[in-house]
Amino acid sequence: MQGIGQSTVLMYSTWMPNDSCATLAIDGVWRAHTLASNTGASLPTGHTLLNAALPGGGWPCAQLTELLQGPAGHSEWQLLNPALRQLNPTEHIALVGPPWVPHTPALAAQGIKADQLWWIDAQTWRDRLWASEQLLRCDAVGAVLVWLPQASANGLRRLQMAVQAQRASGQRPPWLFAMRPWAAATDASPAPLRIRLETLGPAGLRVQVIKRRGPPLPYPIDCPLLQPLASLLFATQHTHSYVLDRTVTPQTNASPKDLVGI
Amino acid sequence: MLEVHSSFRLMGGIAALLGKLEQAATPHGWHHMATAPTARGAWALLHPSSHTTHANPDTLTTLLDGLSIDCLMAAARHQDTLRQMGCRTLGELRQLPRTGIAQRFGQALLLELDQAYGLQKEAFDWLTLPDTFEATHDLPHPTDNAPALLEHLKTMLDEAESWLRARQAGATSMRLTCHPEQLWRKPGAPQVIELHTAHPTRSRNQWMQLFEVHFTQNSLAAAAASLHLGVQQSLPMATESRSWLPDPQQTHTQLLACMARLSARLGADAISRAQACADHRMERMQSWNTSLDTPRTRTLPPPGQAALQPCWLLQEPAPLSISGQRPQFQGALTLLTRPWRVETGWWDDAKSDTKDYFIAHSPQAGLVCVYRQRTQTYAAERAPQWFLHGFYG
Numbered sequence: 001m002q003g004i005g006q007s008t009v010l011m012y013s014t015w016m017p018n019d020s021c022a023t024l025a026i027d028g029v030w031r032a033h034t035l036a037s038n039t040g041a042s043l044p045t046g047h048t049l050l051n052a053a054l055p056g057g058g059w060p061c062a063q064l065t066e067l068l069q070g071p072a073g074h075s076e077w078q079l080l081n082p083a084l085r086q087l088n089p090t091e092h093i094a095l096v097g098p099p100w101v102p103h104t105p106a107l108a109a110q111g112i113k114a115d116q117l118w119w120i121d122a123q124t125w126r127d128r129l130w131a132s133e134q135l136l137r138c139d140a141v142g143a144v145l146v147w148l149p150q151a152s153a154n155g156l157r158r159l160q161m162a163v164q165a166q167r168a169s170g171q172r173p174p175w176l177f178a179m180r181p182w183a184a185a186t187d188a189s190p191a192p193l194r195i196r197l198e199t200l201g202p203a204g205l206r207v208q209v210i211k212r213r214g215p216p217l218p219y220p221i222d223c224p225l226l227q228p229l230a231s232l233l234f235a236t237q238h239t240h241s242y243v244l245d246r247t248v249t250p251q252t253n254a255s256p257k258d259l260v261g262i
Numbered sequence: 263m264l265e266v267h268s269s270f271r272l273m274g275g276i277a278a279l280l281g282k283l284e285q286a287a288t289p290h291g292w293h294h295m296a297t298a299p300t301a302r303g304a305w306a307l308l309h310p311s312s313h314t315t316h317a318n319p320d321t322l323t324t325l326l327d328g329l330s331i332d333c334l335m336a337a338a339r340h341q342d343t344l345r346q347m348g349c350r351t352l353g354e355l356r357q358l359p360r361t362g363i364a365q366r367f368g369q370a371l372l373l374e375l376d377q378a379y380g381l382q383k384e385a386f387d388w389l390t391l392p393d394t395f396e397a398t399h400d401l402p403h404p405t406d407n408a409p410a411l412l413e414h415l416k417t418m419l420d421e422a423e424s425w426l427r428a429r430q431a432g433a434t435s436m437r438l439t440c441h442p443e444q445l446w447r448k449p450g451a452p453q454v455i456e457l458h459t460a461h462p463t464r465s466r467n468q469w470m471q472l473f474e475v476h477f478t479q480n481s482l483a484a485a486a487a488s489l490h491l492g493v494q495q496s497l498p499m500a501t502e503s504r505s506w507l508p509d510p511q512q513t514h515t516q517l518l519a520c521m522a523r524l525s526a527r528l529g530a531d532a533i534s535r536a537q538a539c540a541d542h543r544m545e546r547m548q549s550w551n552t553s554l555d556t557p558r559t560r561t562l563p564p565p566g567q568a569a570l571q572p573c574w575l576l577q578e579p580a581p582l583s584i585s586g587q588r589p590q591f592q593g594a595l596t597l598l599t600r601p602w603r604v605e606t607g608w609w610d611d612a613k614s615d616t617k618d619y620f621i622a623h624s625p626q627a628g629l630v631c632v633y634r635q636r637t638q639t640y641a642a643e644r645a646p647q648w649f650l651h652g653f654y655g
Contacts, residue, residue, distance in 0.1 A: 072592055072627035074653040077573040090510070092517065100574040103652060104536040104548045109568035114536040119550060120524060121532045131524050140517040199628035202598065 030055075036213035040173055046082020047207075047223040054193065055213045059083055062173035064160040064191040068182050068210070074100070075197050075205050076145065076179055077107065078226060083175075084143060085111030091142025094118045094135045097128045098147055110226065116142075129155045133162045136174055143175040151180070153188060160190040185210055204230075263301055263386065290417065298322055301386065302378040306333035306352075319380070326378060327353030334378060336371040343367075352378075395425045395493040404443045404485035408477040411440075411486065415473060418491040419466040425493070432462025432499030436469065440486035450484050462499040542606050544571060544619075544651065545579075570621070572631040572652030579649035582632065589632060589648035593625035601634070621654070629654035 030036035035055045042058030044051055051057050059065060059080075069075060084093060093116050095102060104114035120135075122128045125148055132146045148156075159176070166173040178191070185196060194211040200222065208220040224230060266279060273279035276297070284295065296315035298304035303322055307315050311330045329352050331345075332338035337355065343366075349355050355363075356375065364372050376382035397418045405411065415438070426433055435458045442450030457472050525533050534550040541547055582589040589595045601618035617633040624630050631652040 070626075072624075072653075074574050075628065078654070098574075100576055100653065101550075102536075103544065103571060103573055103575045104538065105568040106571040106573045108538075109571075110573075114538055114548065117536060118521070119534045119536070120528070121534070122528050127528055131528065134520055134524055138513075138517050138520045140513040141520075201623045201625075201628050 030213055033215055035215075040167055043083040043086060043175060045079070047221070049221045050207060050223060053209055053212075053217055053221060059175055059177075060193060061175050062163055062167040063193065064156065064163055064176050064178060066178050066180055066184070066189060066191040066194040068180050068185050068194065068196045070182055070198065073179070073181070073197065073199075075199050076177070077110070078205055079197065079207070079223065080145070080177065081107075081110045081112065081226060087116070087142040089113055089116065090140070092116050092118055092138075092140050093143045093145065094120055094132075094141055096120045096131050096135070096144065096146040097122050098145070125149070125151050125155070129159055132159055132176070136163050136166055136176065139169075139171040141174055142172075143177070145177045145179065147179045149181055151178075153190070157190045263305075265301075266297075290420075300378055300380045301384055302334065302374060303380070306378055309333040323379060327351060327356070331355055334371075334374050336368075336374040340367050340371070391425055391428055395422055395496075396490070397421050397492075398488060398490045400488045401486065404487040406482040406485040408474075411477065411489070412470065412474060414489055415491070416466065416470060418489065419469050422469075422491065422493055423464050423466045426464040426496060426499075429496070430498060430500075431496040432464040433469075433493045433496045434459055434462050435494035437492050437494050438473070439490040439492075440482055441488045441490065442484035443487040452490075453483050453486075455480075456494070462497040464499060542604050544604075545575060546607075572629075572654045574653040576651060579633070579651045582648040582650055584645075584648060589622075591622075591624050591630060591632070591650055592627045595622040595624050595630070595632065597622050598629075604633075619651070627653070 037056050040061040042054075042056040042060060044058040045054065054060075067076060067079065087093070093112065095117065098119065102117060102119060104117060107117070108114055120131050122131050128146050128148060129151065132144050135141050135144050146159075156178070159178070163174070163176045182196065185194070189211075191211070192213055194209070196208040196210055198206040198208070198220075200206055202225065204222055204224040206220045206222055209217045264283075269279060270276055273282060280295070280297065287295070294308055294315070296304045296307040296312075296317075298307055298317040299319045299322055303317060303326055306312070306326060306329055307317060309329055309332070311333075312325065312328075314325065317325050326333075330350060331352060332341050333352065337344065337352075344350075344355065349358065352375070356379075360372060373382060377384040399414050399418055401410075401414055422433065422436070435456065438455045438457075439452045440455070441452045444450065455473075455476060457469075457476060459468075459472070463469065521533050531552050534552045536548045537551055539546055539549055582591050582595075584590065585594070597620045599621045601620060603616060603618050605616045616636045618636075619631060619633045622630050622632050630650060631654065632648055632650050634646045634648050636646050
């Protein structure tokens, strides 16, 4: 039974499949009680627990992935940097309507070069959706990050269709991430993967997978902070550190040149 | 008249070439085609009295012999005289003595006869295209229906494309004039539609799309009875050559074209790329350029400092309120590090003051980058002001 979308869902019934059926893997078909596997490439997220929770073991390509953040939400780089730095340096990353100015030296230190970034300042959500669709058709664009504080369901569906259409093209399909507010969690969305982010400060990020191609995940996953910020903050929590007390000789793992100026 | 001998090998033989020519020519209303080793022979074969329209070098003589004498233009002038002499076909004409024909009818007839049979060389002037392109098309009945107009426009745009292709140019501006039906009592005024493109375009499909968009948004004042298309401005256009391997230059060009399209709709300032600058002030470490293709200068900051900087910067640092000697941003801020002083730029900005940067934790906003600003004036002692400069993550 081939529906309109790319994959077909088998309805979960009381009859449990036996072992021979469990090893049967058909492209485009996933059983509701198991995690789906991505038909395209997956980008490892950099956090092992999150990799295990996502279908395909990473961010899916040629699919719309929604990241829902709070009112002070700004945790996208923290979550996406380990994945985005695995893209080729020739593949460009487009930021459509970011709320603040991206600071490229900090991003360059985390592996995303300033040459790869394009800042597209679109004001209305319609313009942002249109710009994302145009960018997805470029072969040179590896990832598109679009900020949609509001968007209609039709617009999102169209975006999902546009990114799925790229799977048929010869080049590697792009990754698409849409940043939306927490309030959008109750709205219906065509995105196959929806994630709710909550920031825990120095402890890292709390990630809850609201929707995925697989059984629902009731517990959130805590992702720690990225290096070297994590090691710096770890050093500041403890005494006898170079940061807090300059008379003590450095005995921690953090080398002095990492903490220059502090 | 087409000279196609040199194209046989490329097109895969004479049959394939003729098939392609028929396919291309039939929509324009050209139905009859003849081929022969000589041009005048092919022209002669188009005559209704010929049984076939294709002649090989060995069959040319026999085929031409059977045709009537008004196939050739020079012979047709004298056909009454020739018929009275009992000469009806080209074969019989050839059997007449040549000096007699030359004396009676002129050398031109002999020359044409020899050229048709391939005994003499023939030369023609190459077709030169006019400097401007104008095409008129009369519609079978007046209509203001957009799909019907586009159908008639398609043939004219095809001609425009071939004209542009022959001149190695692309059109940047086209004018379409729709003439209404000229009635005696109400003479109608023609309606002019002008379309422009940023880049020279010659493709019929692209121009059709532009006209389609125009027709969906605008309507004609009166039903059009005839269409007149003219290319207002054309510029030389170089076509890209295809390559076997994926061309990185091509993907770059495609990316630039995409960005040009985005800037056409969103504005010229909407697309920007970062360029690193050597400066210790965080807001000046990069400058955002809106020109799409700029040379990149590489100045990398020391890695230790850059890793501790926030990923997001505010456009303007936001002042923070202070309560109980602690700055507030969505809760009381807890400073996690010691100050990192930046004191520079006095030559640039008269108001640049000493800034002490801290990484702080806000209960709701997470890790933020704040700074404490001390003013350099000795006159008034003010409490230091706190500003929020960026977010981590």
